Amino acid sequence: MSEDTHAVNIAKAAKAAFEASQLIPSSERVQALHEIRKELEAVKDQILTANKKDLEHAQAEVDAGRMSASLLSRLDLGKGDKWDSMLQGVTDVANLPDPTGQVSYASELDDGLELYRVSCPIGVLLVIFEARPEVVVNIAALAIKSGNAAILKGGKESNETAQLLSQAIQSALSKTSIPSTYIQSIQTRAEVSALLEQDRYIDLVIPRGSNSLVRSIQNSTRIPVMGHADGLCAVYLDKAADPAKAIRVAVDSKVDYPAACNAAETLIVHENLLDTVWPEVAKALIARGVQLRCDARTLASLTARDIILNVQPSTPEDYSTEHLSLTISVLSVPSLSAAISHINSHSSHHTESIVTEDEQAASIFCRGVDSAGTFVNASTRFADGFRYGFGTEVGISTGRIHARGPVGLEGLVIYKYMLRSKGSEGHVVGEFGTGEGKKQFKHAKIDTTSAPF
Amino acid sequence: MSEDTHAVNIAKAAKAAFEASQLIPSSERVQALHEIRKELEAVKDQILTANKKDLEHAQAEVDAGRMSASLLSRLDLGKGDKWDSMLQGVTDVANLPDPTGQVSYASELDDGLELYRVSCPIGVLLVIFEARPEVVVNIAALAIKSGNAAILKGGKESNETAQLLSQAIQSALSKTSIPSTYIQSIQTRAEVSALLEQDRYIDLVIPRGSNSLVRSIQNSTRIPVMGHADGLCAVYLDKAADPAKAIRVAVDSKVDYPAACNAAETLIVHENLLDTVWPEVAKALIARGVQLRCDARTLASLTARDIILNVQPSTPEDYSTEHLSLTISVLSVPSLSAAISHINSHSSHHTESIVTEDEQAASIFCRGVDSAGTFVNASTRFADGFRYGFGTEVGISTGRIHARGPVGLEGLVIYKYMLRSKGSEGHVVGEFGTGEGKKQFKHAKIDTTSAPF
Structure with missing residues (x-):
């Protein structure tokens, strides 16, 4: 199978998982996060063993002068309280308020015709990051909490660790009603390049890394990019x-x-x-x-x-x-x-x-x-x-649209407009206008923060 | 002067105008809209004469089978109440609530350390549209109301009309404290291509037209594109x-x-x-x-x-x-x-x-x-x-980030975080943390919708 076909399959599976998940109550996404924590705890030893392999490879690179010691140190998942805080992070995200299903605008357009602007996930995220393997878990937690499917590409330095983390996540998801292809991982740059073409299935690219990474991605895709660049x-x-x-x-x-x-x-x-x-x-x-x-x-x-x-x-x-x-x-x-x-x-x-x-x-x-x-x-x-009090952050955006500055879960949602006619005849536009017998719009504010359906 | 140098100059002038305008109270932007209406009324005859020229050219194109009659009819600024509703549109936009300066998040991070998320313009917009000349005035009004500078490119069919409309807008701006380069017009596709390279100065591209126009622009720029595509x-x-x-x-x-x-x-x-x-x-x-x-x-x-x-x-x-x-x-x-x-x-x-x-x-x-x-x-x-009750719309977005569905003035603003220390010593991060004697964040909600400075 070519990289391209492979990438299309991954992207399609992500979109299908996203669409299926839209009918699942958000409480099940929270449940999935608890399952992920449990699964990670269950396979901790295997993951830390894989992490040791990554560290050994990295040490050889450092010895050969091809990698910096500071990068090596960021790979170490067993260091200090890193493992525990990764797990706590999953629980913390699970406990944050649901960013979806919030009504930011509600208006009665006519008697019995109600409009609600309701927050909802963006769709399929492609997240590309460097080095630190625990980012796999952080990002997966944020994506699941906000209802987005995600495809993750970590740095090759943490490949062994990241693969086991991803497996644990998928294994946990398979115990829930969330499709296990909700979170997928890829390993190669060729896959990234092929996925950047899939604007039909992928809705947002989030590169976390250097300015040059962000710019090179912006130059090679028509998918919107939420830039998490460095700061001057x-x-x-x-x-x-x-x-x-x-x-x-x-x-x-x-x-x-x-x-x-x-x-x-x-x-x-x-x-x-x-x-x-x-x-x-x-x-x-x-x-x-x-x-x-x-x-x-x-x-x-x-x-x-x-x-x-x-x-x-x-x-x-x-x-x-x-x-x-x-x-x-x-x-x-x-x-x-x-x-x-x-x-x-x-x-x-x-x-x-x-x-x-x-x-x-x-x-x-x-x-x-x-x-x-x-x-x-x-x-x-x-x-x-x-x-800032957001509980967690997806990254910091120096872009000018959608989200700016530190981006919390709010940056991973958009909204849709739900319009409901409760009238006995349904509602049609042809009845409104300026001529004789035409109806006028009412535009009466509805005071609510949650959609009634 | 090459197209590229010309484009850089236009883009730079737009950014400079935008930056200068940030220190001007938003009430002056409203005043500028009233001036624009006055100026348009003053030069109505010249504009309608220019519009006749566009119509004559278009009629020749229709006769030669190179243009559709429906496109021709959309060029006619003298038809029915089109002129009057264009002017009324300017007044309507002037009277809408100010989309800038609104606080959507405010929190006391520590005693005397207040964070405000305040809505503000995006920056410089490049708006590319087809045919209807009155769009020049609509878009200029929306951009000015929301505090964005704009560069406009209309369809070549309405060139004569659009040029006079732009001149009237610039002439009106020159009577206010808003820089006259706040709204600029360009005429050629070569200029558009050169401007799509100027991601340093241009913050958002808004193509209003066919799907193919939107896609071709998305493929040729790293500036974010807010797609106003057709609908299926x-x-x-x-x-x-x-x-x-x-x-x-x-x-x-x-x-x-x-x-x-x-x-x-x-x-x-x-x-x-x-x-x-x-x-x-x-x-x-x-x-x-x-x-x-x-x-x-x-x-x-x-x-x-x-x-x-x-x-x-x-x-x-x-x-x-x-x-x-x-x-x-x-x-x-x-x-x-x-x-x-x-x-x-x-x-x-x-x-x-x-x-x-x-x-x-x-x-x-x-x-x-x-x-x-x-x-x-x-x-x-x-x-x-x-x-929907937005008063006006910039267009309809089928994208998934920033704005979705009919986009009102809200779609032309973003926000910035303003953090103000009122403490006697200023605030530093080094004093916060988990060790002994370290401070904890307070994160107390501040109940306000407008920034106190």
Whole structure:
């Protein structure tokens, strides 16, 4: 069987499973999540043994200099409480409110003609991610909870582990009324390429990984892509910045977890602060091991004060670079609007923060900066589904439609319009209009959050 | 200047106009709409003269057999109350509630740390449409009301008219604080191709036209596309259908306006009705001039009754064809689930209706049919933004993300997260966690629909 035929079969099976599942009450999806947890507990030993194989392969790659040690460490499912928190995650998702079946608009169009806009799953998701094997379980849980079928492709480094996790999920599903092809896994890039052609059966692609992964997928499919890209976030120290807040927010945004997409990569300093707040912020960053890449004016201010260790001149590229490490690019600006303009042209529209005591500057920054998160006196690191209170997150979207910023279960649903005539004759459009004897629409709001059928 | 450079300049100017507009209160956008109406009234004569030129060119095309008479008639801006309703449309949009600045989620994450999810425009829209020149004004009004900049490309048939309409819009904008490059028009396909590359500046493409237009655009850009495709809608006559409702709903769905995307193209008949309800429905359709394309069983039933005029056997292609005329494809099914299965594999997921008195069948149909609209005892023609009570519509989306079904102003906005620390020290993530002395998130709902800043 060719890759293409294989891919069509997988995609068709996913769509058929999705369609069948639409008639199953959502409570059975919750039950399925409990079954999955049970099954994972039952086959824990086999999975951790498979994980050891992945780790051995990975260790050989690290030894040969073909893989980083940090990637290796993310593969380890037996480390610390990783296994337990993976299982707890399934239970947590099961316990979240049902994102489907919620009414967001209800209107009586005419006597006995009721319209309901009801949230429902999107359909079939193709999720492509890298490395960490537990993502298989996370994503499967989110898909099942929101009523979507999913096809998952993990990194090849975690292949052995991911296959057993997928088997456990399918085996658990086979004990429920949810079709076992609801969650399927694929292993090869060729399968991904073939599936990206299947826009008839696949409704949304979610790549979780590097910017280059996201872009390459966007370029090769007409299926909508919900981009979970990296972040190039900035902190702006306004001329009205409180010095202590400036230090706290700049340091936390950079050093709390430098490899995260919500860590700051750029620090923008109002020129009025060059001889006051800026040197203190620089010292605090340097004390935490941060390397500064400075423009001429921020550099001169430090040189004049003999702050030279871990300080070097920036290049233009630095301001478009996600360092993802303890390095930060610094520039000075003459005004708030120059800061906003730099951010809008350089950032990845993820999250930006202003430090200021000036309410008007805060307001202008929050409206003028075109990013998914605009913060005041708070670390960029707050941009996260758990911290926002969503319970869990599918990822963080830097796209502009459907979902933006940290995406919770809400990002995995859409809605459909259900229209119900309760009249004795049914309802037809021809009776409405402006002529004599024609009916007018009533458009009376119905106050409900759940559909009555 | 090459098309590419030209396109980059247009796209950049649109993005700059969008960014500048974010600091302008939304009341000024409403004011701009009133100015546009005034300006259009002032230059009405010039516009109608230009429209006559377009009509003359089009008449020559019709005479040469290169254009349909129905397309010609849609170009005529002086016909009936078309001009007045175009102007009234601008006022109506101005008077709709502001879709921006609405809070859909607000939470106190910690003492003095408040998160608001606030609706905001998407950014820069590229809207590509065919023929009718007044769409320039409709779309410009919707874009301005929702705070989006827009680049518009109309059909070449209405070029003269569209250019003057665009000039009037720009001239009106120049009297306001909204940048005049907020709404720009382009004329050529080469410009469209070049703009589809500009994903850095353009955030959403909205093609309004044929399925082939939508697909060709989806294939040639990585910018998200909100598809406003045609519709292949079905009416299903369930075994528990009320005969009178069956006739009314089938006839209205087909004949009220056959060229519309929400007209029915397929009629599905439960086999129990073949010798009862079906012949009556067929007669009613035929009496309204409808041509029936029937499968073997629905055909046999009619032939047995000498109902043969305007009745012919169907081909498999008929069930995937949008007739957009007084033709309907008919098939019989043995069950509700066969009807759902036919719809899910053949329809364009626009709108489908069941005629039934069986509450359970209605519920299964509404959940099991995977379309933007699932109706009970009501004509598919109700699928429309005005009838739904949205005041106006951008189009009808058969996509699965962001917006589905008739799309009102809500479909032109997204949201951003604004996080505000009011604490005396600012807020940092490093203070939260599970260790000793670490803070926990509060996640207390804030009850508000508007952001306090």
